[in-house]
Amino acid sequence: MPAARPSLSHPKSPTNLQALLRGKSPIMTNANKQVRADAPLAPGDKVEHETFGPATVIRAGSFTSLIQTPDGGTSIVSNSCVKVIALAANDNAPIKVFNPADWHGEPIPPRQWYCEGLIPMRTVTILNGDGGVGKSLLALQIATAGAMSLDTLGLAPLAGGTIYLGAEDDADEFQRRLADIARAHGHDLDYLFMLRLISLADRDALLAVPDRTGNMQPTSLWQGLETYAKDFKPKLIVLDTAADLFGGDEIKRGQVRQFIAMLRKLAMEIDCAIVLLAHPSVQGMQSGTGSSGSTAWNNSVRSRLYLTRPDGNDADPDLRILKTMKSNYGKVGDEIRLRWKDGVFVLDDGKPQAGETLLAAKADRVFCDLLSMLNRQGRNVCHVPGTTYAPAVMAKLPEAEGVTKPRLVDAMNRLLASGEIKIVVDGPASRQRQRLVLAREDFGPED
Numbered sequence: 001m002p003a004a005r006p007s008l009s010h011p012k013s014p015t016n017l018q019a020l021l022r023g024k025s026p027i028m029t030n031a032n033k034q035v036r037a038d039a040p041l042a043p044g045d046k047v048e049h050e051t052f053g054p055a056t057v058i059r060a061g062s063f064t065s066l067i068q069t070p071d072g073g074t075s076i077v078s079n080s081c082v083k084v085i086a087l088a089a090n091d092n093a094p095i096k097v098f099n100p101a102d103w104h105g106e107p108i109p110p111r112q113w114y115c116e117g118l119i120p121m122r123t124v125t126i127l128n129g130d131g132g133v134g135k136s137l138l139a140l141q142i143a144t145a146g147a148m149s150l151d152t153l154g155l156a157p158l159a160g161g162t163i164y165l166g167a168e169d170d171a172d173e174f175q176r177r178l179a180d181i182a183r184a185h186g187h188d189l190d191y192l193f194m195l196r197l198i199s200l201a202d203r204d205a206l207l208a209v210p211d212r213t214g215n216m217q218p219t220s221l222w223q224g225l226e227t228y229a230k231d232f233k234p235k236l237i238v239l240d241t242a243a244d245l246f247g248g249d250e251i252k253r254g255q256v257r258q259f260i261a262m263l264r265k266l267a268m269e270i271d272c273a274i275v276l277l278a279h280p281s282v283q284g285m286q287s288g289t290g291s292s293g294s295t296a297w298n299n300s301v302r303s304r305l306y307l308t309r310p311d312g313n314d315a316d317p318d319l320r321i322l323k324t325m326k327s328n329y330g331k332v333g334d335e336i337r338l339r340w341k342d343g344v345f346v347l348d349d350g351k352p353q354a355g356e357t358l359l360a361a362k363a364d365r366v367f368c369d370l371l372s373m374l375n376r377q378g379r380n381v382c383h384v385p386g387t388t389y390a391p392a393v394m395a396k397l398p399e400a401e402g403v404t405k406p407r408l409v410d411a412m413n414r415l416l417a418s419g420e421i422k423i424v425v426d427g428p429a430s431r432q433r434q435r436l437v438l439a440r441e442d443f444g445p446e447d
Contacts, residue, residue: 042060148182153338237272289306308321
């Protein structure tokens, strides 16, 4: 029986996200006045326009530029009508100074988690994952469980609204994945009324870009998302992926840290968790750390997870491992074994799957058939690696039916343990040789 619907009412219709992201239609202002500015403008520059007041440069040209005003409207203006406003890199609100003595006698606030020990609240968590490993599906599955107020993969996400911004998948792909996730929980799509999706597969998805001084500046897209999130008040925001959303140079540590700080500021303001999906670098994959190209990504967040596949050419293709690579608030090194099944991830209990059992049975049969054939042909093979190593010799034969050497090694060990094959010793004491035989076909002396 499906679980009872969570006691979450449909929220009041939030500010229209499409209007926030789209903005107003551009207004042609002084577009034909070809006057060069004293200094060239750059996207992200904060400027003062003589008519519109403060604005942000969206696209810059030699004579005219596209600016955005605080109300979300955009206008094409002459560069001669604007003046660049110089901003310090740390031009933030006044700093707060705390005296710890003031906390004497007050209760210590407990640590808040979106997923206990995995995703902390009020900060940014990076989820690294190789291309095609399923990190988008995993993040969507966790976000959906939180929106449905249900557990998933042994995790209990904090119940509440969730926002998933995807720069790689279109609406149809989201619908297919969500149908599988809802079905796995025994529900229909109408149960996902606390989930909001933003698909940016068909447009520029940058949330921040560097200005002329190299400081990261939020784009109108981020400002629209920020406004919507403050109205909707989700418990989780998923941003997929950093390569599409970060407009700076990841080698420049300052730009990376400013981008993460921008995300963290929103997480703290609306009391939510933010999960940023990212691809690991080649070195990160080779080292097994899953880190991105710059150490600034890892150093700028308080939590980082890595979704990967097991090593080895013969590894189970449906198995995944979620590792805690960094956790300032919890334990590092924990692993969750997951398995892809029917469009979703499920916990892997470590028991052989039906398909794996069939493959093992086939490998055992092929090993026995080939061992019998080789012995009838007088071609001795043994269990010791070398020129007559049985799994290596058998894997090269056309009769191997595609069974790989690693699977034949496992089959040999199983058959030796069960007694179906055995090791016999031939030849004089000065030159003895070991070989493998089927126990039922051994009519020679005992070894």
